[in-house]
Amino acid sequence: MFLLSKKRNVRDKILKLIESSQFSIDLWIYSFDDLEILDALKNANARGVTIQILADPEKEYPLELKSLGWFRKWEKSGLQHSKILIVDRKKVFLGSGNFTWYGLENDLNGYVSFDLFDSEIENFYSFLEEKFVSLNIPPFEFYISPAKGRLIQNLILREVDHSQSEIKYLIFDHFDSVLTSRLALADLKGIKVKGIYDSPVDTEGKFLANVFRNPSSEIAGDGNEETISLDSFGKGGLLHHKTMILDDQVLISGSYNFSISARDNNREILFKTKDPYLIDSYSKEWERIRWNAIPYKPIPFHVEEVSNQVFFGYSEDSISVEQTICRSDNSKEESFYLESGKSFFTSILEYDFSPTEFCKEVSDFSSSSSGFSGKKTNHPVQTRRFRENGILRSKKGNLMFISSERISEDFLPDFERKPVYLFMPIFYSIQSGNLLFPNSLEEFNNPNSIFLYQRGNGPIRIPWNTSENSISVVPNSTEGILFFEYDSLFLAFCFHEYSKKGIEYAELIHEIISFRESVFLSKEYLPAEKVPMNQVNNLGTYCYRYY
Template sequence: MVWRRGLRAPQEAAHGQAGAPRAGVGPSAGHRCLRPDPGLRLPRRRDRREPRGRSRRLRAQLPQVPLQAARGVRRRRGRGARRPAGTLERRGAAGLGGHAHHPRRPPQRGAGHRRQERHRPLGGLRRGTQRGERHLFPVPRASRQVRLHQAAQLRAQAAGGRRQVRRALACGSALAFALALTPTSAQAKESGPRVYFSPGGDFPRALARLLLGARERIDVALYSFQATSKRGEDDYARLLAAGEVSPLDALREAVARKVRVRVVLNHARTDPANRKTAALLLEAGAEVYAVGKTMHSKYAVIDGRTVVNGSGNWSVGAFHRYHENWVVFPKAPALAQAFERNFRLLLAEGDRLRLGAEGGLERSPRKKKAEPAREPPSAKERAQVVFTSDNRGRETTVVEDLLVRSMRSAERRIDVAVAHFNTQRLADELVAAAERGVAVRVLVDLGEYRNRVSQAARLEKAGVPVRYHVYSVKMFFPFAQLMHHKMMLVDGRVLLSGSYNWSRTAEWNNHENVQVLRSSALLKAFAAEFERLWTLRRKDYPGFLAKVRARGPKDPNYRRYLPVHFPPMALTGKEMAALRRAYVRLGFAMRPYKGKPATSEFWNLDRERRVGVNELPEGHRPFFERRGLVVSEVCHRPVRAASGEYVELYNGGEEPVDLAGYVLADGDGRDVLVRYGRRTTVLRPGRYALVIDPQFADDFELPRGVVVLTVGDKTLGNGLSEDDVVRLETADGVEVDSLPLQPTPRGQAVHRKVLAAAGTPSNLRVGPATPGRPPR
């Protein structure tokens, strides 16, 4: 007999209290059990004693247990008769009943018993006579079928919801079933929108899982879509089941599942990256369109209810190098309707593409290009998102007007982070807001410094605080680390964000969008991102400038090789001017001269030869202390010879790093880092990550917060040895750090003495293994 705690009164069952799993403890046995969830419906048996009316409605909300499970009744001896306190009756499938102190006492059946019996939600014992008092019900152990259904239902709840599992099982798709049992970031926060920032965020994985989970259709509009794919890798099936494929792979898999995929790409026939992506999508069976007007939006609509929108493209640079944002709205049918209205306009304006005879792209034949039907946005749509296409055929501005109205409503603070700022009207409004006492701050990308059409310098002259996101002495786009946000925060209560740069080109020549967001979670996240970028590495600037101005080798700050491109920092116009003047004095060429390229095309400046260089000699004195991702510890001789090898990584930078796809190389092999189980792969600043063999992943006792990664089904480095040099590389093959190994006793590890210094032999020591912890 298993005891469980019952309900206070039948009314509680009507309000859904029986739906949550409950654990009860019996008065003697102490067994624990779970009440079945009403969402799990077992086949009902017709019975002539089926309750009617209100009791039937209450029973419909409870699990339908077979008749072997007892249901209690409260019996009256005649109309209006009340049972004496302390008595108790119970009826099961065989009609057994009894007293509380004598559970096997036969029931006492009075006249009219069948007519007067009342069905309760669950059968059992009632203690006391006061209405609403807590009850204890001894219920016979459920049948094997019930227990199996309970276990399956609870596993489904923990893994992502009964509805997804039932759909996956109905369609018979192993991929869909795996995704249904894999909780995603969007599923975990389905109650509201969620924002992802780059570099180093989880957005690529979250996006792939959203696309893989599509049921009916996917509509995508992008400025740039880079064709990266993991197809052909040995463990592609495992990556696909885990949702760790690229967005391109996810779209191709969606097409294979008969999901309708439509993609609008900017200059799909002329842009090399988009042309390659378009060809791969067309081969898979997707619909690809190209529009004449610049398509600068970056959004996707999934199944008419999920929206993904932001400032970032779907490219390697946006995911791993630029500062971007993407917002996912998992349950937003009204917002999805607004974006679908804009998408229909793009389809009507654009040309559908097809593969040509020689693999090129050509327009599909069309009888006559239809004029896009005007669909005026509703007031509800305008309150959430505004598109520049709404000014089609009118001599008006729409997004610019929205920004002006928001600025005029500000009372305390306006924070702006935008890549390009060329619109004079918006600059005038910010100056006017500052003059009436509103605290205004503006952050722009390096490309706006000394730009003739930019309004940044004009704002500085008017006294508005302006800072530049600086990552190079002079911008060279292949090495750029753009600040690509397009956001404005007003008084901490309204956020305007999207794809719209503050320029006349964006308003009149491009397809753009701006969302009006009031979610407190989004406001806090964007405000924290702005503060981080506003103060980014400012404390490093004095030492940076001192090293550049150092006059000779006797100066402790002297460095022969000066970086031309460096980790980004937030500088004012005067600070940037001082830094650039110091470089120019040392021979930095701002533009090509006499057949020599500009110094900005190189990684470093050799101040003694006054030329740009890429390769640095060994033993040179580094300009920057290493503060990013480093190999901090390696154990290649564990206590047990068969297990325990590991490589420890440390993030000494100021930004999170997504380690998925990074490579560890030791001369014998190259191992791609993958997540362990369902743990994250994002390593936050000041935290450790441990790379271990998957079969021994549970052998370590690690502190909380340590990121655990494996190398798939391989052995780490094919077995590490004391002669190896462990190298950490990005997915693109760029070396991040290296650590040479040394002979060690068993159970000892090679440690880096100073995490911020290079991994040279003088900075290494042998000591006890401390996985996931600072060395002792």
């Protein structure tokens, strides 16, 4: 079920859910001051219903709310910004709105309500405890930040890049400049980009309005004046949505703003769905808000061109120091975006140049950059191979250069058309390279190719041979991920010393799983994948460990 912020509509749904509770109520809250909801919770508590509440660490809450059941505050950095109600561990209500009188009465929000099957309950709660990378409960794919914030950013960027005709969105906060650059690129490709912002339109929205070239693209303020009208709905307050609709085929929504703080610090819930009913409902909500929205008029100005030349500072053949990105004109402030890597290896790295600055080291990218890892040390961009298929663009989407050192597609693993599944070998020796597959994967003893990814380098094709039911690879690394390519899929496992945790490889594995679940239609898992999945929960690593 989809609900929008008509007067009483959402509050009545929340009250009915609470009143129907028989044994438990679980709440994740940011702001809370609604007295009717508080009374309903008090009545439920008096009936013997167990109430658990996770709240934001900085917010103040009514003493009566804090005295209900088990009340605790988010203990990590950032905001506890998710808004979720679960009744009897079965009935779920979540969305973009806070449990406040003003928010429910006057803000523009969207919510979904659904029931969990018995087989889904344990997984949903485990997901909320951040034990899973993502969770697929048809028709939803769920993601949570900040633990998996980069997966969310990468997912949104991937969907924007895959769009074919139209991108519509409703947003409260937009402070992700990498997303801005891809929306500008989509417009440059002829895709209609239509964004509605909480007024006043923020800086990223204004930038887009000033660089759009497609006459059908538009940026607008919501026009939701802060007044209260008793005979209408949708008037007053904020546009508090965090919603994107792509080609009328994909819907992304939840509590996640388009911001780096949402990615890195705040506890947020985001869902993706292709459900026709939900897409139609949210599209009608977009059209309803658009009817009252006020188009942002671009400020007439002479379009300043980007630097005449942008280039790598050193020849890749003779480089002995870290590579740099340089520009010929250092008279102005501007940003460039280096896109490199494919599928789950894709990174869009932002380089912000200040006036007087000619060059930046390739590891000196901004914190808003996307990719499976934000760590500047040992980042793949420092290796030549990662840069060899690089494309550099301006924030407006203009092409600045394509690397002249491009690798033939024949030498790259086909991750974009074949899903990757994890497994744990029975035995692997870094000395001999001998590898024994688990019994359930005996049929996979003869791969087409094998690739090795080491921290910050690869994947590169490596030699191998087979002997009866074992495989032997050339041993040349004490840690890494081995990818085994077959006709329709890849198998992969990571390995490291017993004393290590393999955190760098966990980041990549999270992106591998997210990419597979969002790109490939099949949601099947190989039974062999349960072993590394269970191990990460028990030991903190997906990887094969050796002494």
